[in-house]
Amino acid sequence: MANPWTALYLAYSIVWLGVFVYLIYIHMRQRVVERDIRTLKEELHKHAK
């Protein structure tokens, strides 16, 4: 790369981006699980009735 600082920033960005993308991925999975739990609770509630 023409400017060595570009390489440095690119590498740092990749690491930060990777961490944040994974955190978002975990967050989304958690939301899916929470939604599933809500649905299951509702189904159980209906089932009990």
Next chain:
Amino acid sequence: MDRKRIFAVLLAVSLALMLLTVYLAMFYAPLPVMSVKTADGLLTSLEGEDITVAGFAWNVTARMLPSIPEAPPPQLFTLLLFDFSDFERYSNAAQAGELDQPWWTVQPLLVHIKAGGQVGGYITDPIMNGTNLSVTAKIWAPGAYLDENPDQYLLVARGAGSVEVAESSSAFSLVTAPVAQKIFYFHMPSAWVSYLGFFVTLVFSAMYLKSRKPKFDVIAYSAAELGVLFATLALLSGPIWAKEEWGVYWRWNDTKLVTTFILWLVYIGYLMLRAAITEPTTRARVSAVYGILGFVTVPMSLLSSRIAPLLQSGHPVVIATKGGSLSPEAGMTIGFAVIAFTFLFITMLIKRVEVAECEENVEELKRSIGGEE
């Protein structure tokens, strides 16, 4: 404090540590003066190999040597060879009056060229300031044999004529990319944390096989997923450094790179295996065995650059047993980076395990509801 708040606090601390790592890497850790290659013994590992330095001549002096009958008149040229790839930086620095900075991509090499006389070889065009030259020479490390100065390297040219390049380590820096070397402060902790993740997988896989507690399987799986994440980050950031330092993104003949790539593939296989098996007990048992067997790739990757030059690797060794060492500031920065990444890993692992456990419970609940119906 509920779980979500604890995680938020842990994450905030982790990210603050990461930001502090960036600050230390950018503003506290100094630019290395000595070449990474010199420091990590790459030149020794490449001993006997040819390298070519193409560049332009500067400060050329020529003098006639005593002539020998029936031989072309011998001449000795002495010059500094600047590498082409460094020309832009050189000219910029020259304009800014900063030519004394000791961190050229390729530091100028002092070259002595003998032409004519008994050594043979003609130089048809005169060598002047600005003349383009290409020096191909073998790397020789006499210090490695004499046990005197392991950092002393010579370039000994082959072929017609005689080109000798001799410098001490302080001046002999073949390819130094000091700015890009700061990538190391994120690259190495990423690799370390991936090894840690795979070690956690090993331990909890073994614990699962012994006790058959589903929690251990969840931890092993979560750690492997995080290990793959950080191994990916190490595999992506490393080639950016390699491009600056070596001139290429990847070298398939480098044991460190190849073994780390194999390690990554093995754990990608672990994740794929888990995705392929739906029955929870079988999945846990098979992946626990895989997690234990797969760990053999970790020492392979970890130790591959340490047993160079027995196995060829140009990958730097961070904590070397001999020769080369980090400056105290660089050592502190990398130490801090390792702590920050480890803290981040633990934080993410806690969250990942929590989510994975919830997922397992939901799946089990779904199965039992489906079974009842």
